[in-house]
């Protein structure tokens with residue numbers, strides 16, 4: 001069978017298979033590659049799911065718009081966390097996880113030959129959605145010397161004029177960089193000038209350390225006319241498997257997204273929407289405790305890497321450490337060496353684009369003992385290699 005080129009497999013799907021083979025041969029693999037939270041959601045969220053699942057009328061198809069209670073709960077969260085007012089009837093579209101919305105938005109809005117501005121390195125679905133829609137990509141490098149923010153002034157006017165969408169993501173996966181409101185003002189101005197839809201992926205805004213407050217792009221006055229923002233309970237509330245996210249902002253873009261969703265899915269499982277409401281408007285105090293756990297893990301990774309001679313930025317947000325390699329080692333070589341010899345799995349920066357070469361991403365989603373052991377194994381293998 002001849003497969004079209006765009007059907008390249010997802011890196012993590014292939015990695016899962018390789019790791020399954022190593023495990024069945026008896027290897028104890030420590031996975032610090034993927035960003036799937038290891039801790040459970042708070043008990044009141046699980047209780048809401050259980051209550052809903054025990055109810056006999058919970059089991060049918062649901063509206064593609066989501067329940068009004070769910071849209072209102074997302075609106076309450078945006079008001080509380082970002083001081084952003086949203087109209088639950090037209091500014092809020094629940095999603096089966098934000099990845100679904102990111103991908104479907106591209107299919108909904110892009111025609112073959114359209115141009116999309118994508119960050120590199122970046123979350124793969126921005127580029128993959130555009131490619132599936134037949135659109136062209138214009139890559140904006142995220143460089144350490146610019147604090148991993150795109151330099152919008154380097155985008156040629158012709159590309160800006162042709163572009164339909166600009167993707168941004170802060171706190172950033174994989175670089176962990178954060179963006180200020182000043183940067184968002186610049187991005188909104190740029191998109192307004194060239195009539196581009198600004199799509200901001202805010203997946204990690206509630207995974208922050210110390211005093212870091214990660215803003216929403218919708219805090220910029222007037223942004224709602226030019227921008228949509230994706231958010232998710234996957235990372236903020238440890239609910240990655242539940243598939244509960246949202247797109248908020250520019251009403252016509254949301255309507256186009258809803259239209260494609262009516263063809264592609266059949267709504268949430270009702271108890272998941274009820275549990276999502278509990279997550280969004282119930283007790284939030286546990287989030288600070290959870291972030292403190294990630295912070296301890298981060299500090300273990302940061303200090304072990306420093307001891308090994310790596311120099312990298314200390315993340316203020318996200319589930320990751322983004323580490324530059326030394327001596328011209330390629331990311332793929334480094335990761336393969338550690339997987340096969342130390343049984344520690346990291347994500348090579350190249351998964352996120354060409355500008356990720358020379359970096360690896362280390363996830364903080366294992367208990368601190370396992371992370372400590374992983375760093376010890378890495379240290380031992382690198383000492384042998386040197």
Ligand SMILES: Cc1ncc(COP(=O)(O)O)c(C=O)c1O
Nearest residue numbers: 097098099123173203232234245
């Ligand atoms: C930047 C970013 N956006 C979106 C997602 C997808 O999240 P969800 O589980 O809501 O689909 C991820 C998941 O890793 C991510 O890193």
